[in-house]
Amino acid sequence: MKTQRHWIWMLPFVLGGLLLVGSAGPGIAWALSVGSPAHQTVPTLPPTRIPSPSAPATGVPRPTATAAPPETPAPTATAVPGGSLPAATATPQPAAALSVRISASRVAVVVGQAFQYLIVIQNPAAGESGPATLRVDLADALELLATRSSAGEIQVAGKRLTVQLPSVAAGARLQIELDVRVRQGTASGSIIEQTCELVQGSRLVRAAPALVALPPDHLPPVGEP
Numbered sequence: 001m002k003t004q005r006h007w008i009w010m011l012p013f014v015l016g017g018l019l020l021v022g023s024a025g026p027g028i029a030w031a032l033s034v035g036s037p038a039h040q041t042v043p044t045l046p047p048t049r050i051p052s053p054s055a056p057a058t059g060v061p062r063p064t065a066t067a068a069p070p071e072t073p074a075p076t077a078t079a080v081p082g083g084s085l086p087a088a089t090a091t092p093q094p095a096a097a098l099s100v101r102i103s104a105s106r107v108a109v110v111v112g113q114a115f116q117y118l119i120v121i122q123n124p125a126a127g128e129s130g131p132a133t134l135r136v137d138l139a140d141a142l143e144l145l146a147t148r149s150s151a152g153e154i155q156v157a158g159k160r161l162t163v164q165l166p167s168v169a170a171g172a173r174l175q176i177e178l179d180v181r182v183r184q185g186t187a188s189g190s191i192i193e194q195t196c197e198l199v200q201g202s203r204l205v206r207a208a209p210a211l212v213a214l215p216p217d218h219l220p221p222v223g224e225p
Contacts, residue, residue, distance in 0.1 A: 096125030097205075098132055098168060100198040104210040109192075111182050114145060117210065119176040119196055121151060121165065129168040132200040134176065136161040139194050141186040145179040182214070189216035 098121055105116040119136070123129045134151070138144060138159045147154045147161070151174035155162045163176060182192070195209040 095130035095201065096123050096127045096168075096170065097203065098123055098129050098165075098198055098200055100134070100196060100205055100207045102194060102196050102207045102210045104194070104212050106212060108213050108215065109182050110214060111184055111186050111188075114179060114181040115212070117178040117180060117194060119178070119207075121168065121174040121176075121198065123168040123170055123172050126170050128170065129200065131167055132165040132198055134163040134165060134196060134198055136178070136196040138178075138180070139192050141183055141190060141192045142180040142194070143183050145181055147179070148177040150175050186214060188214055190214045 100119065100121050102117055102119045105118070106113075109115055119134070121132075121134065138161065140159075144156065144161075147156075149163060151165050152163055154176070155164075161178070165174065168174065186192075190213070192212045192214070193209040194212070196207050198205045198207075
């Protein structure tokens with residue numbers, strides 16, 4: 001009795017399976033008729049040929065090789081005769097500017113009296129000055145007695161005195177002394193102005209004048225206007 005109930009219960013499933021097999025066609029029926037999956041035969045597909053990389057497919061143009069640009073030759077060093085580098089050219093330095101001044105040994109004189117002028121030329125810069133020329137035009141009220149110079153020989157032409165100066169070293173000082181006398185006939189109360197000038201290339205320096213005075217003929221009494 002139990003066996004019949006069991007088959008009655010399984011019957012719908014068995015009928016459904018048969019219907020499914022019948023509708024799937026003979027392929028599924030053949031697969032079910034074969035034994036266990038371990039003994040099934042797998043159909044073998046023919047091997048697919050893969051073209052060699054060295055043999056491109058027909059009809060596909062092969063890329064052409066591009067020629068590399070020519071190499072630029074490296075610059076060649078030029079040999080210097082003697083194996084030494086060319087000497088560096090020194091930049092010329094501007095000449096140092098000289099200074100000049102003149103002073104008198106007296107500030108008041110009379111006709112016929114002698115006194116001295118002192119001319120000082122100095123290089124206050126750190127380099128040499130180069131050559132220069134000193135010129136002195138003696139005042140009309142004076143006559144020249146003697147000269148002394150540490151800067152070179154003094155050339156005298158009439159009332160003009162000229163000294164050609166060598167290059168003056170840094171910090172050096174040159175002196176020129178002039179012994180003069182007041183000429184006869186110089187008016188009382190006159191003021192004698194004496195100067196000098198220094199020419200250095202295109203540069204001209206004029207010294208401040210040294211002043212020497214002659215007293216007037218008559219001096220007013222003390223206390224009078």
